[in-house]
Amino acid sequence: MDAEIQKIMRNIPSMDKLLALPWIAEFEERLGRETVKALLSDLLAAQRAKIIKNRDTAFDANTIAADARRLLARRAQHSLRRVVNATGVVIHTNLGRSLLAKEAVEAVNEVAGAYNTLEYSLDRGERGQRNDHVEWLLCRLTGAEAALAVNNNAAAVVLALSALAKDKESVVSRGELVEIGGSFRIPDIMALSGTKMVEVGTTNRTHLRDYEAAITEECAMLLKIHPSNYRVTGFHSAVPREELASLAHSRGLIFMEDLGSGMLIDLSAAGLSSENDPTVAQSLKAGCDLVTFSGDKLLGGPQIGGIVGKKELIAKLKKHQLLRALRVDKMTLAAFEATLRLYLRGRHNDIPTIEMIFKPEEELRAAAQRFARRLKAFFKNTRIQRVYIEPVPVEDTVGGGSFPQSVLRGWAVALRLPEMGSAGKLAERLRLCAHPVITGAGEDRVLFHMRTVRPGDEKWILEALADILPPARERKI
Numbered sequence: 094m095d096a097e098i099q100k101i102m103r104n105i106p107s108m109d110k111l112l113a114l115p116w117i118a119e120f121e122e123r124l125g126r127e128t129v130k131a132l133l134s135d136l137l138a139a140q141r142a143k144i145i146k147n148r149d150t151a152f153d154a155n156t157i158a159a160d161a162r163r164l165l166a167r168r169a170q171h172s173l174r175r176v177v178n179a180t181g182v183v184i185h186t187n188l189g190r191s192l193l194a195k196e197a198v199e200a201v202n203e204v205a206g207a208y209n210t211l212e213y214s215l216d217r218g219e220r221g222q223r224n225d226h227v228e229w230l231l232c233r234l235t236g237a238e239a240a241l242a243v244n245n246n247a248a249a250v251v252l253a254l255s256a257l258a259k260d261k262e263s264v265v266s267r268g269e270l271v272e273i274g275g276s277f278r279i280p281d282i283m284a285l286s287g288t289k290m291v292e293v294g295t296t297n298r299t300h301l302r303d304y305e306a307a308i309t310e311e312c313a314m315l316l317k318i319h320p321s322n323y324r325v326t327g328f329h330s331a332v333p334r335e336e337l338a339s340l341a342h343s344r345g346l347i348f349m350e351d352l353g354s355g356m357l358i359d360l361s362a363a364g365l366s367s368e369n370d371p372t373v374a375q376s377l378k379a380g381c382d383l384v385t386f387s388g389d390k391l392l393g394g395p396q397i398g399g400i401v402g403k404k405e406l407i408a409k410l411k412k413h414q415l416l417r418a419l420r421v422d423k424m425t426l427a428a429f430e431a432t433l434r435l436y437l438r439g440r441h442n443d444i445p446t447i448e449m450i451f452k453p454e455e456e457l458r459a460a461a462q463r464f465a466r467r468l469k470a471f472f473k474n475t476r477i478q479r480v481y482i483e484p485v486p487v488e489d490t491v492g493g494g495s496f497p498q499s500v501l502r503g504w505a506v507a508l509r510l511p512e513m514g515s516a517g518k519l520a521e522r523l524r525l526c527a528h529p530v531i532t533g534a535g536e537d538r539v540l541f542h543m544r545t546v547r548p549g550d551e552k553w554i555l556e557a558l559a560d561i562l563p564p565a566r567e568r569k570i
């Protein structure tokens with residue numbers, strides 16, 4: 094290191110100097126002294142590295158102290174925390190997919206901090222099966238002979254393929270070899286599970302004779318995959334489940350379907366239905382031997398993978414070693430059982446995902462008008478001069494790869510504050526405040542889609558706005 098760089102380095106504040114700053118004590122309280130030191134040490138090392146790379150890097154002791162404070166503040170805060178989803182995407186994978194129903198949250202609370210019957214049979218006074226809590230409910234709600242819950246749907250597919258088609262062939266249509274958000278790629282999942290993928294048909298058309306011609310002595314399974322948010326339209330065809338089922342069964346093969354979003358009830362009343370999107374029960378009835386689905390998509394429960402179908406097949410999955418690595422936690426099982434019980438009682442409208450999907454347009458319009466009035470009243474008490482607030486019709490979506498072409502007609506409140514910079518800037522500020530608000534993108538304004546704004550969220554949004562506005566003489570929320 095040459096003398097000049099050493100001289101520059103001396104301007105970097107020392108660890109002791111930083112530790113003596115008045116606001117450090119609060120972070121030591123929240124993070125522990127050792128962690129504060131380690132974080133500061135990394136920060137100082139990064140600063141030195143920057144200077145070695147480019148000795149003209151501008152800095153002073155104050156900016157480094159400010160960086161340190163920001164870093165510590167970020168680390169002192171919970172990372173996984175609540176946000177307002179004002180995007181109008183109901184099953185927002187990045188924002189946690191489905192919200193749990195009140196009953197499901199209560200069920201989690203009940204078992205989380207207390208001993209419980211996770212693997213204990215009160216009747217017999219001995220070890221029980223964790224799967225028993227939900228198996229009968231899943232069977233009851235889908236008409237299946239047996240059922241199993243695992244960590245998520247990806248795990249369900251891997252377990253089923255590993256247990257039933259490892260070192261054998263599985264036949265799948267080229268039209269269904271999809272990649273689903275966040276790295277779930279059917280060919281890779283099949284390879285991981287040790288089954289040999291046999292592709293048939295073309296991207297847009299696959300016929301029964303394609304499947305027939307591909308079946309060999311080595312074949313174990315015909316596999317059908319829901320294309321999730323991918324659609325082939327126009328000149329296309331796929332083979333109906335019933336025909337695939339009879340082909341599979343006439344050759345002694347298993348017919349399995351990965352349904353993705355598992356619907357337990359028919360959503361056609363919300364304009365959501367197609368032959369591509371059967372309920373779990375309909376898929377079984379059409380002849381599937383096994384059906385897998387997610388718990389936190391349209392079902393509206395916690396992250397879980399459901400596997401339902403033939404008893405002797407589920408029995409093999411239950412015995413497979415891999416299940417031990419994919420098993421479900423007690424909090425998740427509690428939430429899942431409570432969610433399934435809501436379906437059992439016909440109370441699916443108490444499940445937030447279902448309730449939001451079915452929210453009538455008129456109700457959303459009234460909500461947007463009310464919120465627009467509230468926002469206008471709020472801005473009267475600020476120093477912002479130019480405020481544009483307007484209820485507008487919008488297109489909401491189901492999300493989670495479900496019903497990509499169906500639009501839910503909704504309403505939003507559009508907000509434009511030219512004094513605060515572009516819409517993108519406003520959206521960023523709302524995202525970064527203590528009460529983060531994730532907004533929908535309008536062209537030159539931010540949108541608060543009322544469909545996914547939950548009770549109590551409006552107050553959060555006002556608090557977030559109050560956070561980011563220039564100081565006012567008098568501010569009322």
Ligand SMILES: *Cc1c(COP(=O)(O)O)cnc(C)c1O
Nearest residue numbers: 245246247319321352353354387
């Ligand atoms: C979403 C989806 C998956 C993955 O489900 P996870 O529960 O997220 O693991 C797999 N297959 C299909 C068809 C899906 O839509």
